Amino acid sequence: MAKATFLEAIRQAQYEEMSRDERVFIMGEDIICNVFGTTTGFVDAFGTERVRDTPISENGFIGAAGGAAMVGMRPIVDATISSFLYPAMDQIMSIIAKSRYIYGGQARLPLVIRSCLFYGNSNAAQHSDRNYSMFMNVPGLKIMVPSNAYDMKGMLKAAVRDDDPVLCFEDSTCWMSKADLPDDPDFLIPLGKGDIKREGNDVSIIAIGGAVPLALKAANDLARDGISAEVVDPRSLVPLDKELILRSVRKTGRAITVDPAHQTCSAGSEIAALIAERAFDALRGPVLRVATADTHLPFSPAIEKALYPSPERIVAAARQLVGIRQPENA
Amino acid sequence: MTDGQNDRSLEKYRRMQRIRQFEDLAEAIHAQGEIPGSLHTYAGQEASGVGACMALNDTDYMVGTHRSHGHPIAKGAKLRPLMAELLGKATGICKGKGGSMHLSDFSVGSLGETSIVGSGVPVAAGAALGSKLQGNGRVALCFFGDGATNEGAFHEGMNLAAVWALPAIFVCENNGYAVSTPASATVPVKDVAERARAYGMPSIIVDGQDVDAVEAAVAEAVGRARTGGGPTLVETKTYRYADHAVNMGRILLDRGGEVDEWRKRDPLTLYRAKLIAGGTAAALLDAIEREVADEVADALQFARDSAWPEQAEAFDDVFVDRLPIPDFITA
Numbered sequence: 001m002a003k004a005t006f007l008e009a010i011r012q013a014q015y016e017e018m019s020r021d022e023r024v025f026i027m028g029e030d031i032i033c034n035v036f037g038t039t040t041g042f043v044d045a046f047g048t049e050r051v052r053d054t055p056i057s058e059n060g061f062i063g064a065a066g067g068a069a070m071v072g073m074r075p076i077v078d079a080t081i082s083s084f085l086y087p088a089m090d091q092i093m094s095i096i097a098k099s100r101y102i103y104g105g106q107a108r109l110p111l112v113i114r115s116c117l118f119y120g121n122s123n124a125a126q127h128s129d130r131n132y133s134m135f136m137n138v139p140g141l142k143i144m145v146p147s148n149a150y151d152m153k154g155m156l157k158a159a160v161r162d163d164d165p166v167l168c169f170e171d172s173t174c175w176m177s178k179a180d181l182p183d184d185p186d187f188l189i190p191l192g193k194g195d196i197k198r199e200g201n202d203v204s205i206i207a208i209g210g211a212v213p214l215a216l217k218a219a220n221d222l223a224r225d226g227i228s229a230e231v232v233d234p235r236s237l238v239p240l241d242k243e244l245i246l247r248s249v250r251k252t253g254r255a256i257t258v259d260p261a262h263q264t265c266s267a268g269s270e271i272a273a274l275i276a277e278r279a280f281d282a283l284r285g286p287v288l289r290v291a292t293a294d295t296h297l298p299f300s301p302a303i304e305k306a307l308y309p310s311p312e313r314i315v316a317a318a319r320q321l322v323g324i325r326q327p328e329n330a
Numbered sequence: 331m332t333d334g335q336n337d338r339s340l341e342k343y344r345r346m347q348r349i350r351q352f353e354d355l356a357e358a359i360h361a362q363g364e365i366p367g368s369l370h371t372y373a374g375q376e377a378s379g380v381g382a383c384m385a386l387n388d389t390d391y392m393v394g395t396h397r398s399h400g401h402p403i404a405k406g407a408k409l410r411p412l413m414a415e416l417l418g419k420a421t422g423i424c425k426g427k428g429g430s431m432h433l434s435d436f437s438v439g440s441l442g443e444t445s446i447v448g449s450g451v452p453v454a455a456g457a458a459l460g461s462k463l464q465g466n467g468r469v470a471l472c473f474f475g476d477g478a479t480n481e482g483a484f485h486e487g488m489n490l491a492a493v494w495a496l497p498a499i500f501v502c503e504n505n506g507y508a509v510s511t512p513a514s515a516t517v518p519v520k521d522v523a524e525r526a527r528a529y530g531m532p533s534i535i536v537d538g539q540d541v542d543a544v545e546a547a548v549a550e551a552v553g554r555a556r557t558g559g560g561p562t563l564v565e566t567k568t569y570r571y572a573d574h575a576v577n578m579g580r581i582l583l584d585r586g587g588e589v590d591e592w593r594k595r596d597p598l599t600l601y602r603a604k605l606i607a608g609g610t611a612a613a614l615l616d617a618i619e620r621e622v623a624d625e626v627a628d629a630l631q632f633a634r635d636s637a638w639p640e641q642a643e644a645f646d647d648v649f650v651d652r653l654p655i656p657d658f659i660t661a
């Protein structure tokens with residue numbers, strides 16, 4: 001067990017799974033030169049047949065991953081930045097999500113498509129997408145958005161072993177966060193199992209990906225005001241641990257969803273709807289959504305930062321729901 | 331002609347007959363409303379599919395298109411599950427969840443008949459990559475039409491297969507039309523085969539009405555693919571007799587006397603004449619036609635006798651584990 005970053009967690013998960021199972025291989029743009037450090041040492045360990053640089057041709061190589069999966073391989077595709085999934089929507093939506101279904105279960109597509117959420121650092125609108133919610137609207141794709149290095153490692157290893165296609169979204173605001181990473185080769189965190197990151201009684205904050213650290217910071221601040229916030233991390237959006245979310249909301253009676261995606265049709269919106277439908281009787285106020293504003297992300301840092309969820313916006317939402325309390329030791 | 335050659339020729343004739351009679355029957359019962367949805371028939375293109383598939387081993391892979399009935403039959407699939415699928419029955423090859431555009435039988439090496447034009451090309455490249463990584467000697471063949479060669483997926487899949495020298499065969503079944511638009515209006519080169527040059531890939535143009543010629547052309551490509559020589563683009567010049575889809579209530583395009591001209595070079599008629607000229611008894615071919623008629627009738631009876639899928643089936647095969655079934659379904 002040693003402290004390591006989120007990116008190192010990805011590297012370890014991939015390395016361990018490629019060592020364990022020779023059907024696993026990785027391909028994508030600039031894998032060999034190893035831009036983000038998630039394939040350090042891979043060519044030496046596994047050779048260039050299993051560590052493949054691709055043309056800049058997302059529809060081609062993501063579709064090829066689907067074809068390779070159908071004949072018994074277990075590809076990991078590194079699509080780099082999630083905005084680059086758009087050229088491959090044809091293959092992701094029509095082939096990868098639907099082949100098992102339209103062929104009546106004859107096809108099996110065990111593959112992982114990794115991409116990062118590359119927002120918050122003046123990369124302008126075309127490189128800053130947080131687009132997991134879009135993929136939730138099509139059945140057949142599992143979707144994970146881990147918020148820390150520990151979850152990342154266990155979930156990515158589980159994703160590689162999963163027999164269904166998994167989209168792994170990697171929040172770049174978490175890249176340098178560190179955690180103790182187990183070195184057990186079978187350390188797995190199953191998809192579909194959420195996690196309570198902090199227990200509390202007054203309000204449930206259901207946060208996604210990079211919003212989890214923001215929610216934890218907000219919960220600290222709220223504690224000073226005497227507000228006890230529970231932070232719920234779904235970790236995967238498909239399958240979604242609905243019972244964990246509903247149990248928390250039934251306990252606290254209040255809910256805020258925090259989602260780095262644009263608000264309209266976001267995962268946070270879907271979770272808010274779930275709570276309104278199935279825990280309405282327990283609610284003591286409206287379900288509030290803290291999300292990125294429904295506008296594009298501008299280049300200038302002077303006007304980009306304020307558009308995202310922040311601890312301040314989460315604190316304000318919690319205060320609105322709970323009402324301002326006196327700090328306990330004031 | 332040796333007995334072995336003769337068996338092989340008769341098998342080609344049998345498979346072409348299966349496709350033609352299957353399509354004629356499907357079109358007729360679709361007109362009566364027994365087949366739901368749209369129906370894209372393969373009649374006219376039989377020599378292209380059968381010639382190509384006869385050049386493959388049973389374990390080789392194949393990816394096809396929305397015009398999906400001919401490919402699995404060409405590769406040797408049984409007719410009962412195919413016809414049952416057209417009728418939307420539980421015994422269908424896709425359990426009633428794919429229908430006419432997706433008659434894909436994985437037991438004969440199919441990896442899908444996909445109805446988004448061009449989308450099969452990257453899949454075939456990926457299957458070929460899988461073969462290469464596994465070192466199993468299998469090749470992957472992809473069927474698509476002239477229209478697909480304007481899709482990005484076609485170019486990306488071709489490029490990938492070429493740059494990685496994958497064991498793939500790309501078969502463009504050029505029937506002259508993308509729905510109603512003639513290839514001359516959308517493809518700026520005289521032959522689709524020319525597009526292979528952009529990928530440093532060899533290409534072959536072949537008469538798509540001549541099943542032996544198609545088989546020979548594809549066999550050359552398969553030989554190259556299997557021995558590490560990389561992919562080939564084969565263009566079969568062929569024709570579909572029906573409109574893009576049948577029984578639509580109106581004709582999308584008046585092709586004038588063109589259909590009659592092509593019918594003069596009907597692949598089944600041509601092959602029958604060739605076999606008889608080569609010494610095959612007409613009675614033998616007549617017997618094959620009768621056997622196929624019985625087979626097709628049996629497939630329809632099987633489909634009619636089969637049960638509808640259970641409602642819960644709609645929630646199976648989204649993932650490996652069945653999805654939960656919502657209350658409004660179970661109530």
